[in-house]
Amino acid sequence: MAVSMEDVKKLREMTGAGMLDCKKALEEAGGDIEKAKEILRVKGLAKAEKKAGRETKEGVIYVIVSEDRKKGAMIELNCETDFVARNEEFRKLAERITRHILEKDENKDKSGEGADILSQELYDEPGKTVETLIKEAIAKIGENIKLSRYCRYDTEDYLHSYVHGEGRIGVLLDFKAPELNDKVLRLVQDIAMQIAAMRPEYVRIEDIPEEVLERESRILREQALSEGKPEHIVDKIVEGKLKKFYQEKVLLEQPFIKEEKKKVGDVIKESGTGVEIKRFCRFELGGL
Numbered sequence: 423m424a425v426s427m428e429d430v431k432k433l434r435e436m437t438g439a440g441m442l443d444c445k446k447a448l449e450e451a452g453g454d455i456e457k458a459k460e461i462l463r464v465k466g467l468a469k470a471e472k473k474a475g476r477e478t479k480e481g482v483i484y485v486i487v488s489e490d491r492k493k494g495a496m497i498e499l500n501c502e503t504d505f506v507a508r509n510e511e512f513r514k515l516a517e518r519i520t521r522h523i524l525e526k527d528e529n530k531d532k533s534g535e536g537a538d539i540l541s542q543e544l545y546d547e548p549g550k551t552v553e554t555l556i557k558e559a560i561a562k563i564g565e566n567i568k569l570s571r572y573c574r575y576d577t578e579d580y581l582h583s584y585v586h587g588e589g590r591i592g593v594l595l596d597f598k599a600p601e602l603n604d605k606v607l608r609l610v611q612d613i614a615m616q617i618a619a620m621r622p623e624y625v626r627i628e629d630i631p632e633e634v635l636e637r638e639s640r641i642l643r644e645q646a647l648s649e650g651k652p653e654h655i656v657d658k659i660v661e662g663k664l665k666k667f668y669q670e671k672v673l674l675e676q677p678f679i680k681e682e683k684k685k686v687g688d689v690i691k692e693s694g695t696g697v698e699i700k701r702f703c704r705f706e707l708g709g710l
Contacts, residue, residue, distance in 0.1 A: 425453055437462050439562070463558060478568045480507045483592030483705045484516035485583040486524050491602075494581040495524040495574045496594045497536070498705050502565040508588070515559045515567070516589075519552060521545075523572050531576040533703065536569030573703040582607070584614035591618045591706045598698040606695045615679065616686060617704050622673040625699050626687075630672070638667055673699065 425448040433444040433455055439462050447465075451457035481500035488494065499516045506512050523529045525545040540553035547555075552569070560567050575581055577596050584593045593614045599606045616622075624630050642660045651659060668675040674687035681689065690697055 425449055429453065429455060433458055433462075437562070463561075465561075478502055478566055479708065480504045481568075481570075481707055482507055482513065482516050482589035483585060483707060484513075484520045484589060485585055485592045485594055486517070486520045487581050487583045487594075488524065491580045491582070492578075493524060493530075493574070493576045494583060494594050495520050495529070495572065496583070496592050496703060496705055497523065497572045498570040498592075498707065498709075500568045500570050500707075501563075506563055506565045509563065511559065511563055512567070515555070518544075518546075518555070519569060520572075522552060523574050529572075529574050531574060533573040534571065536571055539572065540569065570709065571705065573705070575701070575703065577700070579700065580610075582610040582614055584611065584618060586615070586618045589707075591704070593617045593705075594703040596700040596702065598696075598700060600696045605693070606697060609690065609693050609695055609697055612678075612680060613673075613686065613690070613699060614702075616676065617673065617702050619679055620676050621704065621706075622676055622702075623671045625673050625701060627668055627672055627675065635664075639664065673702070 425445060429448055430441060430444045433439070433448060434441055436455075437444070437459060439447070443462060443465070444458070447458040447461040448455070450461055478500035480503055481498065483496065483498055485496040486494065497516065497520050499512075499519065501507055501512060522542070522545050523539065526539075526542060528542070529539065540551065540556075542552050544550050544552060544555060556567050556569060573594055575594055575596050579596065579598045580602060582595045582597065584595070585591070586593075595610060595614050595617070597610055597613075599610075639660055642663045643656055646656045646659045647653075669677065674685065674690070676686050678684045678686050678689045684692075690699070
């Protein structure tokens with residue numbers, strides 16, 4: 423049957439599909455726009471499957487924190503090219519997935535692989551899954567897209583987020599403070615930037631798992647002995663090198679990026695804000 427150009431344009435605006443594809447779908451659906459949308463969706467998903475094996479090295483780290491700063495979510499969403507990573511449709515997809523993680527109760531205070539939530543029904547569109555949403559975007563955008571990982575924090579205190587380099591690095595920070603004011607927010611922004619730049623793995627020394635410390639100490643001891651260091655000074659050598667390990671891996675022990683003669687822990691104390699860093703999540707494109 424003949425279909426009107428008005429309907430073709432309407433379907434294109436609704437789906438983002440090409441004009442010819444919209445025309446063919448409408449003809450197949452007998453002019454029914456809803457049926458045509460379903461036809462395009464099915465065909466789009468088929469196209470998405472063909473793209474599923476393509477490598478995804480680009481993308482965006484996207485973060486949302488609620489207005490009351492009590493819950494926050496962060497994702498790493500990957501695509502094939504930097505061009506698509508900057509695409510408005512891709513960014514909207516990242517925002518919608520992050521918002522879904524934030525609003526879906528079953529994600530409360532969880533982190534994991536993106537595959538863990540693909541089967542979830544969207545909080546704002548029951549009947550459609552996160553996986554279907556992504557596949558529709560693949561068909562529309564024309565590149566493989568992968569949800570690599572996610573993090574959601576729920577707190578009784580406060581959350582702060584920081585994104586660096588147009589979404590190449592993201593930080594979600596959980597902290598205590600007697601109150602929120604400009605001084606506190608400037609401090610936690612600095613701390614979030616520190617985490618982004620210096621890649622700590624733990625907040626404080628006490629957070630390092632015992633097995634990690636034992637392994638590191640063993641390696642340092644074996645290194646010292648292999649270098650011919652006398653047995654009676656090996657313990658001091660290990661102790662000294664462990665301090666360097668702490669300065670690299672532990673946030674509060676790191677030199678502060680804005681004033682390297684001071685440790686981050688000292689800067690927080692000297693601020694007089696009463697801020698206490700509880701935990702953080704740091705994502706960098708590429709799984710770092």
